[in-house]
Amino acid sequence: MLTKEQIAKRIAKEVKNGQYINLGIGIPTLVANYISKNLDVVLQSENGLLGIGPFPTEDKVDPDLINAGKQTITMVPGSALFNSAESFAMIRGGHVHLTILGAMEVSENGDIANWKIPGKMVKGMGGAMDLVASAKNIIVAMQHCSKDGQSKLLAECTLPITGIKCVKKIVSDLAVLEISPNGGFILKERAPGVSVEEIRSKTAGKILIEGEIPEMTFE
Amino acid sequence: MLTKEQIAKRIAKEVKNGQYINLGIGIPTLVANYISKNLDVVLQSENGLLGIGPFPTEDKVDPDLINAGKQTITMVPGSALFNSAESFAMIRGGHVHLTILGAMEVSENGDIANWKIPGKMVKGMGGAMDLVASAKNIIVAMQHCSKDGQSKLLAECTLPITGIKCVKKIVSDLAVLEISPNGGFILKERAPGVSVEEIRSKTAGKILIEGEIPEMTFE
Amino acid sequence: MINKTVKNAAEAVADIPSHCMLMMGGFGLSGIPENCIQALLERPISGLTIVSNNAGVDDFGIGLLLKKRMVKKMISSYVGENAEFERQLLSGELEVDLIPQGTLAERVRAGGAGIPAFFTPAGVGTEVATGKEIREFDGKLYLMERWLRADFSIVKAWKGDTAGNLIFKGTARNFNPMMAAAGKICIAEVEELVEAGELDPNQIHTPGIYVQRIFQGVNYEKRIEQRTVSH
Amino acid sequence: MINKTVKNAAEAVADIPSHCMLMMGGFGLSGIPENCIQALLERPISGLTIVSNNAGVDDFGIGLLLKKRMVKKMISSYVGENAEFERQLLSGELEVDLIPQGTLAERVRAGGAGIPAFFTPAGVGTEVATGKEIREFDGKLYLMERWLRADFSIVKAWKGDTAGNLIFKGTARNFNPMMAAAGKICIAEVEELVEAGELDPNQIHTPGIYVQRIFQGVNYEKRIEQRTVSH
Numbered sequence: 001m002l003t004k005e006q007i008a009k010r011i012a013k014e015v016k017n018g019q020y021i022n023l024g025i026g027i028p029t030l031v032a033n034y035i036s037k038n039l040d041v042v043l044q045s046e047n048g049l050l051g052i053g054p055f056p057t058e059d060k061v062d063p064d065l066i067n068a069g070k071q072t073i074t075m076v077p078g079s080a081l082f083n084s085a086e087s088f089a090m091i092r093g094g095h096v097h098l099t100i101l102g103a104m105e106v107s108e109n110g111d112i113a114n115w116k117i118p119g120k121m122v123k124g125m126g127g128a129m130d131l132v133a134s135a136k137n138i139i140v141a142m143q144h145c146s147k148d149g150q151s152k153l154l155a156e157c158t159l160p161i162t163g164i165k166c167v168k169k170i171v172s173d174l175a176v177l178e179i180s181p182n183g184g185f186i187l188k189e190r191a192p193g194v195s196v197e198e199i200r201s202k203t204a205g206k207i208l209i210e211g212e213i214p215e216m217t218f219e
Numbered sequence: 220m221l222t223k224e225q226i227a228k229r230i231a232k233e234v235k236n237g238q239y240i241n242l243g244i245g246i247p248t249l250v251a252n253y254i255s256k257n258l259d260v261v262l263q264s265e266n267g268l269l270g271i272g273p274f275p276t277e278d279k280v281d282p283d284l285i286n287a288g289k290q291t292i293t294m295v296p297g298s299a300l301f302n303s304a305e306s307f308a309m310i311r312g313g314h315v316h317l318t319i320l321g322a323m324e325v326s327e328n329g330d331i332a333n334w335k336i337p338g339k340m341v342k343g344m345g346g347a348m349d350l351v352a353s354a355k356n357i358i359v360a361m362q363h364c365s366k367d368g369q370s371k372l373l374a375e376c377t378l379p380i381t382g383i384k385c386v387k388k389i390v391s392d393l394a395v396l397e398i399s400p401n402g403g404f405i406l407k408e409r410a411p412g413v414s415v416e417e418i419r420s421k422t423a424g425k426i427l428i429e430g431e432i433p434e435m436t437f438e
Numbered sequence: 439m440i441n442k443t444v445k446n447a448a449e450a451v452a453d454i455p456s457h458c459m460l461m462m463g464g465f466g467l468s469g470i471p472e473n474c475i476q477a478l479l480e481r482p483i484s485g486l487t488i489v490s491n492n493a494g495v496d497d498f499g500i501g502l503l504l505k506k507r508m509v510k511k512m513i514s515s516y517v518g519e520n521a522e523f524e525r526q527l528l529s530g531e532l533e534v535d536l537i538p539q540g541t542l543a544e545r546v547r548a549g550g551a552g553i554p555a556f557f558t559p560a561g562v563g564t565e566v567a568t569g570k571e572i573r574e575f576d577g578k579l580y581l582m583e584r585w586l587r588a589d590f591s592i593v594k595a596w597k598g599d600t601a602g603n604l605i606f607k608g609t610a611r612n613f614n615p616m617m618a619a620a621g622k623i624c625i626a627e628v629e630e631l632v633e634a635g636e637l638d639p640n641q642i643h644t645p646g647i648y649v650q651r652i653f654q655g656v657n658y659e660k661r662i663e664q665r666t667v668s669h
Numbered sequence: 670m671i672n673k674t675v676k677n678a679a680e681a682v683a684d685i686p687s688h689c690m691l692m693m694g695g696f697g698l699s700g701i702p703e704n705c706i707q708a709l710l711e712r713p714i715s716g717l718t719i720v721s722n723n724a725g726v727d728d729f730g731i732g733l734l735l736k737k738r739m740v741k742k743m744i745s746s747y748v749g750e751n752a753e754f755e756r757q758l759l760s761g762e763l764e765v766d767l768i769p770q771g772t773l774a775e776r777v778r779a780g781g782a783g784i785p786a787f788f789t790p791a792g793v794g795t796e797v798a799t800g801k802e803i804r805e806f807d808g809k810l811y812l813m814e815r816w817l818r819a820d821f822s823i824v825k826a827w828k829g830d831t832a833g834n835l836i837f838k839g840t841a842r843n844f845n846p847m848m849a850a851a852g853k854i855c856i857a858e859v860e861e862l863v864e865a866g867e868l869d870p871n872q873i874h875t876p877g878i879y880v881q882r883i884f885q886g887v888n889y890e891k892r893i894e895q896r897t898v899s900h
Contacts, residue, residue: 265770275899277898280898303770304774340755342748352792
């Protein structure tokens with residue numbers, strides 16, 4: 001089973017040179033730490049920044065410079081600032097190449113649920129619905145099962161949907177899976193030491209397994 | 220009968236302190252010369268400037284600073300520059316208080332035609348349709364009759380329409396008229412030396428004349 | 439140039455009535471109109487509908503207005519980080535309308551720009567789509583969303599001039615420019631107010647035409663929600 | 670930061686094919702991509718559909734492309750000041766689609782922003798409304814207008830950096846920022862190209878995400894259509 005850091009590290013391998021990328025809160029934020037230094041990519045913060053740099057040193061903290069998780073951040077050479085309408089114009093207009101975000105559930109046709117649990121306090125969807133409705137390529141970072149062992153990869157989402165038919169790939173603590181255009185989770189890679197059988201048993205939705213499934217590698 | 224300069228001068232009296240104003244090409248442009256120096260107003264150029272100043276002296280000519288008529292201009296202290304979408308956001312959003320523009324025809328319900336003569340080369344409507352559809356207060360500067368003596372204040376426009384039910388007031392070479400909310404040209408003022416009868420005979424649309432009609436005055 | 443200067447926050451918000459619709463710039467606690475929020479606390483008003491991406495925290499920002507029970511309804515995209523908010527919501531004292539962040543930004547932008555409705559893909563297939571027109575364009579489904587406009591909008595800028603021109607700093611810009619344009623009366627508080635002509639016309643983020651009142655604020659706290667540093 | 674630099678105009682436009690849709694920034698002759706227009710004249714292409722507020726003059730700007738019969742259709746708001754244009758239009762060699770200027774600006778903005786359609790009051794009751802959906806919102810009539818997007822957009826800025834960030838000058842900004850965002854490939858020519866990091870992030874008009882190719886132009890003529898001076 002992968003740690004959160006390992007999930008982030010595996011997702012970082014999906015990043016391609018020249019991409020503009022939006023990273024959600026949680027595990028996705030960690031991905032930034034593992035993107036190869038050989039790649040030129042630009043991270044977007046949906047509150048109005050292209051070119052997120054590392055967290056500031058104590059003397060560089062600026063309350064007027066935060067990310068979408070409200071954390072203090074820095075800029076990099078070549079950064080640009082803009083307003084929220086422009087930020088979502090970028091997202092909605094398909095200019096962001098890759099969106100990485102967390103999920104509570106994903107269905108076998110690529111629906112995602114990650115904003116609301118009925119009966120619990122509703123905090124709001126923030127930018128998630130805009131991102132999932134607009135991004136060209138969405139990779140989900142998530143735990144394969146809930147704490148009480150229920151699969152979160154389902155035939156249909158049970159929680160309120162954030163967006164439909166939008167997820168392209170999932171990196172969980174157990175596996176890398178792609179969503180088939182015809183529906184179904186295509187198993188692509190196993191976490192080190194995790195068997196195909198375990199993944200199959202913990203995937204409630206339709207799982208498609210073809211040929212030998214390799215173990216993940218981390219450079 | 221008023222000269223073009225006198226039409227502009229009379230329209231300038233309609234300007235109120237604190238207004239943002241869009242001036243069309245032709246006579247409307249001349250209005251700027253007659254606005255009282257005691258009034259603080261801001262002129263908008265729809266190609267992206269608030270705060271049009273006077274034409275530049277020869278040494279200050281800048282090809283990157285023109286008005287909607289493509290004339291070289293200057294800015295004033297407090298000017299702001301912006302793009303064309305923002306410019307028409309201002310216009311469409313009702314932020315411009317007063318629009319002054321020319322017309323080929325105006326109808327008694329406030330329709331205006333000023334962009335196209337069938338059979339002649341069509342140059343395009345530019346920003347005129349946006350302005351007339353959006354402005355809160357539209358004053359038209361025009362000649363009362365065409366060169367061959369036909370009235371241009373009609374029951375219905377014969378030329379292709381630029382916008383419907385939008386003109387509030389007309390200053391012609393003969394008179395000042397308001398459009399009645401119920402239809403009809405309400406005669407408000409006569410040009411010096413022009414009789415009510417002459418105005419009535421040269422107005423093809425319904426004209427409403429009540430009481431004594433004063434002569435225009437120019438301060 | 440038209441002079442929009444008022445003395446201070448108290449004068450700027452003096453005529454904001456109960457039960458009006460109010461927009462407030464800011465993302466989290468960044469770029470919020472601190473001075474006007476304080477001044478509003480002194481006014482005997484209630485029943486406000488506030489459009490703001492977030493709802494502040496318990497003891498800062500819009501959270502202060504919530505605590506004084508001045509707010510009837512919040513129109514926001516994310517309202518976590520606020521226990522009093524949660525209490526009022528669960529007890530039915532407060533209404534909340536949750537809107538996807540990009541849709542919120544665009545609806546406010548549309549309000550200022552005179553666009554009564556537009557289509558966006560955000561929310562298709564979700565409960566956000568309930569009761570909304572759904573339409574296909576070029577093979578993709580979109581929702582029709584309406585503009586948002588307000589009686590007053592209150593924004594916070596870095597620099598401003600007496601003509602109402604505004605320049606924002608960093609990510610404190612966020613929703614402020616769109617809200618400036620979407621309020622019938624826009625009040626701008628700025629960290630530094632200069633004479634018209636001192637700002638570069640080419641660098642202005644919000645042209646003065648959108649701003650009806652402006653003043654230089656005082657004592658900005660600029661509280662940080664998540665101070666995160668690297669070593 | 671991603672480097673978008675190409676050598677010159679010839680390299681930037683080398684793959685623009687015949688019969689594609691092309692946006693070009695500028696208002697009149699102000700802010701037009703002079704270098705790319707010259708480079709396009711060297712390419713053996715035709716049948717272009719060009720979205721541009723104006724069509725240049727006989728011997729400058731888009732007028733040069735018209736003279737070489739490279740243009741099949743113009744989508745513009747105002748096309749006066751061009752005798753060759755008029756000749757081709759009257760002879761049926763050239764099509765023209767005339768659009769209200771604000772609608773044109775907003776349609777291009779919508780294209781870049783992923784808004785497939787929106788409502789505007791411009792053109793209601795006129796021939797512009799022919800065939801379009803008309804709808805009432807809050808007692809006023811509006812037309813539904815669709816987004817405009819292009820295979821390539823070519824813009825001209827004052828300053829730019831290698832990451833594609835752009836700053837425009839004066840009223841030469843006009844349609845350029847919206848077109849940058851609405852082109853699948855955006856080519857930017859700039860008067861001064863600097864390294865990423867040399868422009869103030871707070872002053873950028875077009876963020877580099879919208880720009881795929883950038884180069885420093887040469888020999889700008891910046892012709893003036895109406896030189897008007899006061900004495």
